[in-house]
Amino acid sequence: MPVAWIMFLAYLSYGIPSVLLYFLTLFIVIRHRKTFDSSFFQLYCFDGLMNLFTYTVGYLKTRLSSITCYHCVLALFYRNIGNCPSLLNFVMCMNYHMAYVQYAITSLISLNRLSVLLKFNTCEPLWRKYTWLLVLAIFLFPFCNTRCVFMYTAEIVYLNESDSYNLVSKQLPASDIFSVLIPFMIVIILISVAANVASLIIVGNINNSQTRNKAEVNFIVIMSITCLVQLIGTVLSVATLKLSGTPAALVLAKIVPFVSDGLTLVQPWLLIGFSHAVREKARLMFASRWSPKKHSVSVVARSATF
Template sequence: MSSASITVTLSIIYGFPSVFLYILTIIIIQKNKKKFDSSFFNLYVFDGFMNMFTYLNVLFTSRLSSVTCDTCLLAPVYRNVGRFISLNFVLAMLYHMAYVQYSITVLVSLNRLSVLLKSHVFEPIWKKYTWLFIILIYFLPFLNTKIVFYYETEITYFDDIDQYSLISRELPVTQIFSILIPFMILAMSLTIFFNIASVIFLRGLNIQRKQTESKFLLITIITCGFQLVGTIISVPLSLLEVSPVLMKLSLILPFTSDGLSLVQPWLLLCFSAAVSAIFEETYLEILKRNQKVVNYKNVLLV
């Protein structure tokens, strides 16, 4: 099995359950708004939609296409998808969502720090304007990624490597990376700074609030860890010439990218007792319903 096939297989194995868990946790939060009345959960919901979109877009454009031959099941999809959606948009999102994900990670870290400092002042502001911050985060990167729309984009089959690829032959990628890479470094630096400051201020809180905030902060820090690894790998891959070491690092990058996109629901389930409890209740209820259906069918068969 090729490395591309292994990457795709693993990505699907952990990706689909993660997307399902993301959807389920978002539903839990939305159905229990009074219980999860925190700006952190508001950000989690917005971040969740962005992360799921990023994962599915990368899965379709980069992962599945890399294992699709000209006679494979998905070949007709890649040959005709350009008739139904803008390939320029799809390609732009590969760069664009890097801006979005890094920005939201900074935003979440800033949220935790500001709430730790003065929750009564900043928490209402976050609750009121989170939607506006997210809109700005999504649309501002078009100042850079709009360049993708100026060039023709197509999905092409390459005989020599037996796969489909989304390409824009004349796109000056360096113009995107010349801004994206410094932005990633800046965003990563701010995220680390905010998280370190949060850890320092966390020590001064009372025990009850410290326990609650430490769990939120831990989720943020672990997410930051995936982002840091992704930055460390992405920067040299973008700026340096290809070498055996960089080739090996490039094999790790897809998983760090997926980690940044998909780790949050698992962390929330682990560190939020309230979400975990409702999840267990929901899961048990589904199991009971399924068991009743099975028992009913068995009775009919008898």
């Protein structure tokens, strides 16, 4: 079996359940918005939409094209979109653009947790009122750097040696984008770590030991997973840039998509893992009509994620 197909099947093995879980959790949060009426879940929904969009762009640019041979059914699709340079430039731009968005929203969520812990009555209403504006700003601001992609022509090329298609922009100076993107990633990681550590310290000072221990574990795990994935992504991005044109860069190019997917798809698993309320809603959705009914779980917006 070709390596491209093995990697594609690997993508599907975690991609399909993760995407389905994403839609399930988003459906639960939106359907029960009166229960999950907090700024955290607003951010989760916005983050989910951005991540699903990022995942779709990645599949269009890299995953599907890598297994599409010249005589495959999808070959016609790639040859046709090759006649739409504006669409190709947009997809190429989003390939870099959404890295900014993902890292920034992750940091925003960390700052949300910290501020709500510090001043719940003051910060929570402000977050719920202006979250959409912050997310909009996060999505638009990276165009200051990534708009340069539209100055170069992206195209779909057929690779005879691998019998596949690829989206490339031969004249695009990727180093100009990475020269801003890499420092941005490093700063965002530092902000996320600082916010999560501060939140952990605050939670550790809570008098109720049962609440403290449960929240502490949640913060440690969430902080560790999120920051670790971000850190790995940054290290690999730096290494890919420094080793460009070498065999090592080709190896890293195979690894980066998995790390990117980790940052994109880990959120619904974390939510299901750490939110009893979400798990309960999911269980009730799939429970048999003959299952004995249990009392509903009351949720406090401030601690719904735990």
